[in-house]
Amino acid sequence: MSGPARTTAPPACAPRPGAVVRELAxxxxxxxxRxxxxxxxxxxxxxxxVVALYPSVGRSLGDLADQLPAAVANLLGGASTSTLAGWVEFEYVSILGPFALLLLGGVxxxxxxxxxxxxxxxxxxxxxxxxxxxVVLAALVAGVPLLVLAAALSAVGLLVGDALVAEGDLSLGGVVAVHLQLVGLGVLGLALALAVGALGGRRALALGLVGAVGVVSFLVDGFAPTVDGLAWAERLSAFSWAVGSSPLTGGLDGAGLAVLLGAAAALVVVAVVAHERRDLHA
Amino acid sequence: MVRDPAADPAVDLRGVTKDYGGVGVFDLDLRVERGEVVGFLGPNGAGKSTTIRVVLDLVRPEAGTVRVLGLDPRAAGPQVRARLGFLPSDLAVWGRATARQALDHLARLRGGVDPAWTGELCRRLDVDLDRPLRTLSTGNRQKVGLVQALAHRPDLVVLDEPTMGLDPLVQQEVQRLLRETADEGRTVLLSSHTLSEVERVADRVAVLRRGRLVAVERVAALKQVAVRRVRAELDREPDAGAFRRLQGVRDVVVDGRRLEAVVEGHVDALVKELARSTVVSLDVEEADLEEVFLAMYAGDGRAAAGCGGGDGAAAPGHRAGAAR
Incomplete structure (x- = not known):
């Protein structure tokens, strides 16, 4: 040992907690x-x-799709494909968009x-x-704008497609409403992955559970309304809360969005508590 | 009376137990004073990493108390960690981030990092700042890790295998940096399973075995009892019996005018006996602490008798087999 013990005070310029969270985010x-x-x-x-295919494929499929059994039609969004909005809901809003945003949040x-x-x-x-x-809060702070970015690019795609086919059938408000609902779903996926990750520290488990929630939500959202006595189960589906109200034509579903964000908030609390308490592997 | 926090030990573990099903640390007492360089030794699975994680508050012990720089690292985490530098055994990689970006990020999280000192560290360790971390070799990543651990001039530096993968010249520079750190009154706790790494820089060595502290010794004291192998060539055939009668000398082998022997402790008596003849050549191997510790491990977990003259008085609070 050499040299005197120095008086050691916390660094005068240590960043404030808010600044640390901002830097982490x-x-x-x-x-x-990316x-x-x-x-x-x-x-x-x-x-x-999807939008560009409507004049050539979607419209001609309209009659066929309208003749699908109720359960199958419901699984595919339950919308009529005789309009562009119905076609987009059928092809894009009911399956692809929700899965993509939920899984992006999970990833x-x-x-x-x-x-x-x-x-x-x-x-x-x-x-x-x-x-x-x-660390948990920074993940949330960073995740929301990235989900908004992905949703915004998705929305631009639909609007560009709509402009290309000159149908003028998709309203800006409807497209924005859909994507706000999808961002809510993505935030739920993000929060669920954070909670599972905080509880177990395993990425595959966290992502797998988010994927499982997506699949179950999709199936429940599609089948529950068509099965006697199971209609109540639709309320357990995250997809139902996100896009079950057909926001493309019906506008923003504030209640559905609130349920998604409320569940996400509860999961973030779980994530914080679990992360605070658990022994970390690294 | 106001307590002077600078008077508290840098690390003070008392009765710490963290049991991972028979592996971990058990009833561990370890006290590291300010300004010391303490080497933390043990084979894989001895509990070194667990102890470091306890100090960093990454894992919480089931029993015992932990104080780092006089504070509870769980209750006062940010205050403790603002004054702590840490080097993991293999620096983790952040995607595409370059060393410069990673260092900037960690500096912003800590605040108060002097860019000039960071630059000086990078120059001394010859760090390549502009390549993605994931493309760097283990040794070059290790150098980045050392820079981030020292850049904010922390009061306590915790290093897990600090010279792993480094070439000998850089190892020497790291050892100089660690001595400078201690000379400034700051504390270094480094873990290693390589005794030669520790003995070059450490004031004291703490040895862990199966999660229990078996010895805490001054390196100088260990060197005094350490084992050396001596080879000599004389101008005439040596008297093997005369050498065998010397205290601390064993395994004497005479082959013509050549003599080979193992000496425990000082080589003075052997050299004087050799000097009765003309010594043509003499080779004394560097003191090998490994043999001392291997002797410890071969026993029942208590330090070898030869290590008993440790520094219990100089390091109060240590509970370590014969060192106590």
Whole structure:
């Protein structure tokens, strides 16, 4: 040992907790914006194609689709394909959009908590003044704008497609409403992945559960209304709360969005508490 | 009376137990004073990483108390960690981030990082700042990890296998940096399973075995009892019996004018006996702490008798087999 023991005070310029969360979120966005932009761009391209196919394929399928059994039609969105809005709901809003945003939220949430623990970057971050709670909140702060980015690109795709086919059938308000609902669903996926990741520290488990919620929600949303005595189960479907009210034509479903965000908030609380208490592997 | 936080030990673990089904640490007492460099030694699975995780508050012990820089790392986490630097055994990789981006990110999380000092560290360790971390070799990633652990001049530096993958010249620079850190009154706790790494920089060595502390010794004291192998060539055939009678000398082998022997502790008596003849050549191997610790591990978990003259007085609070 050499040298005197120095008086050691906390660094005068240690960042405030809010600044730490902002830096964590900024870093998270920097790490994952490509995933969100890629998902959104892919959705946008598919959206253009779906709308563009309406005059040649969708309209001609209209009669056929209208003759589908109720259960099958309901599974595919329950909309009539005799209009462009119905076709988009049938092809895009009821299946593709919800799955994409839910899974994007799951990928982001699973990566930022369980993934970081598996990759052992958690230990590096938590050797700084960052707190465990701050890490969870930063994931939320970073995740929402990335989900909005993906949804915005998806919305642009639908609107560009609508302009291309000159049908003028898709309202801007309806497209925005759909994508706000989808962002709500994505936030639910994000929060669920954060909670599962915080509880177990395993990315595959977190992402797998989000995927399972998506599949079950899709099936329940499609079949429950058509099975006697099971109509109540529709309320258990996240897809139902997100797009069950046909927001493309019916506008924003405030109650559905509130349920999604409320469930997400509860899951974030679970994530914070679990992350605060659990032994971290790295 | 107001307590002076600078008087508290840098690390003070008392009765810490973290049981992972028979693996972990058990009833561990460890006290590291300010300004010390303490080497934390043990084979894989001895509990080194668990102890470091307890210090970092990544895992919470089932029993015992933990104080880091005088504070509870769980209750006062950000205050503790603002003054702590940590190097994991293999620096994790953030996607496409370059070393510069990762260092900037960690500096912003900590605040108060002097860019000039960071630049000086990068220069001394020859860090490549502009390549993605994932494309760097283990040694080059390790250098980035060392820079981030030291850049904010922390009061306590915790290093897990700090010279792993580094070439010898960089290892020497790291050892100089760690000595400078201690000379400034800051504390270094480094874990290793390589004794040679620890003995070059540490003031004291703490040895873990199966989650229990078996010895805490000053490196200088260990060197005094350490085992050396001596090889000499004389101008005439040596008297093997005369060497065998010397205290601390064993395994004497004479082959013509050549003599080989193992010496425990000082080599003074052997050298004086050799000097009765003309010494043509003499080779004394560097003190090998490994043999001392292997002797410890071969026993029942208590330190070898030769290590008993440890520094219990200099390091109060240590409970470590014969060192106590």
């Amino acid at each position: 900024r870093w998270d966005v920097r790490q994952r914006w 995933s969100a932009a890629g998902t959104g761009a892919a959705l946008g391209v598919v959206g253009v194609m 982001l949430g699973a990566g930022w908590l369980a993934g970081a623990e598996e990759e052992r970057t958690t230990a590096l971050v938590l050797a700084t003044p960052a707190t465990r709670r701050g």
